Amino acid sequence: MTVQNWLLEGDPAIRWQVLRDLTDAPEDAVVAERARVATKGWGARLLSLRDPDGQWAGGACFPGSGWDGTGGQPWTSTLPTLDLLRLLGLDPASPQARETVALVAENCRWEYDGSRFFDGEVEPCINGRTVTIGAYFGADVDGIVQRLLGEQLADGGWNCEAENGSTRSSFDTTIGVLEGLLAYERAGRGDERVAAARQRGEEYLLERSLFRRKSTGEVVVPSYLEFSFPPQWHYDVLRALDHVREVGGTPDPRLDEAVEVVRGKQQPDGRWLLEHTHAGAVHVELEDGDGLPSRWSTLRALRVLRWYDAAQSSSGGAKRASDSTDGTV
Template sequence: MNVLQWLLDSDPSVRWQALRDLAGAPADVVAAERARVATEGWGARLLALRGEDGQWAGGAYFPAQGGDADAGGGPREAPDDGSQPWTATTYSLLQLRDFGIDPADAQMRRTVALVRENCRWEEGGQPYFSGEVEPCINGMTVGLGAYFDQDVDGVVARLLREQLDDGGWNCWAEYGAVVSSAATTINVLEGLLAHEQATGGSAETLKARRRGEEYVLERRLFRRKRTGEVIDPAWLEFSFPTRWYYDVLRALDYFRSTGELPDPRVAEAVELLRSKKQRDGTWLLENTHAGETHFELEEGDGRSSRWNTLRALRVLRWYDNGVSP
């Protein structure tokens, strides 16, 4: 299999990123392909599903028909079957961001303006870009605000106040948790990095992000700090979309996105990534997170995944270019 050609023979959201990150295509070619995300394929399909008020499924984090926040699941509490609806505004915007939709696209700008005007959090009723109460969700909000050019400085300030002594964050801190959660921490790190890249950040946000990175790196991305045991076997299985969950590929892709040289402590995680490469040069979708979706992006667990292959290849390119033989 020609893996690059397989990636290019796909939806515009995959194709433009493969052109940029793997094929070294000229900037104008990449930009032209990226512009198609809003008008063709998955991006256009997802945009067409939003309501007239700019929201998806009538809610910020949970579909309106799902009732209040306590009925929905996610970082607070999963339903009895372990699933969660992924169709409300937050996860729809996250998916458009993953697709790399151009935030300057006129339809996208209108959508974000409608979200800013109409979308309110289920817990508290505050405007969407003012943030929620949980750092996991607020990390997502900061990342979305940075991507779509919205003011989320107040949410960033809250996240800085909520950083725990061990360097990370935990959605359950308000209920007494004093040890960080990898899932919460990766969402916050992604948000802080996006905000820093969009605004220049500050000494305080950079310090907080570095402390959060240390929390992950001290555990080599998946091992207990004291015993070296694997913290959660599910972290070794790669998902897309990642939703609010943590896994090793997501963490590696975060460190790649910083643009900095690889820390030596990611080496074992990189070797895990290499070990999962299939004989045809692809990586599998391994751990789809259960819940209602707008539509599926791939053929299911155990099958070759364009998204995981794209992300794995660019992580390895970053690592191999930054580490001497």
């Protein structure tokens, strides 16, 4: 079995993205497979667990105590579940998505102060994800975007600890905000200020080669080099590279080291492993466990390398073989 065939044996959420990103399949085939996310597999399971009022687990982010008793944050509330449905590729135009978003807008409130879900919370790490969700599903998140623009720090990024006096940005917070701003632009709501803020935030990461301290060159956090899915609010280099791929264009040379980190983690059979599952209760298990082959890591790594190597090839560089899906599993 080739890597591509192994990927295509996965859930519809995997299949449609493989067809789009790795095989250049006809658009009608991609659309047809994507439509199955709402009715089959993981996507259908998540939708079936929705409360009648449109929420999951009865709250926005931290219903009840906010923790699952095992040392992890529960990933079963409305924010992480909607974000996962986005990552799975639930079509925003589907009846299931439209109904859910309308109910969330009407009924879901932040535990912090009772504000409506799409009006945002106070922490930029939460607000960045909320913008991503809202922009993807067609909700009005203009107010949150304006707040985030005003919270950008002098070094170009964002940090949830800014309210406690921090003046240094956080990789974890920054990537969430960047994804939100890009989704907002892609939804046709951005302007020059939004684009400029996003580019400043991306520069913050590029100045640090996506994972190093600017001051010493040391790796900021070892787990930034470990791949997880879903990433939740956590940063890693594959997540950052997938964002840069989404932005498109010619890869910045400062990405090279991070790309080689990804390339170096490919297994002899052509796949990548799941390395760092974030502790906490979940609605559905998407992978077999840390240290085992991961369809999500493999899909995301291959599409990053495909973009990067194609750009290098077009500019005269040699195309590397490690983005091939022909390996035997």
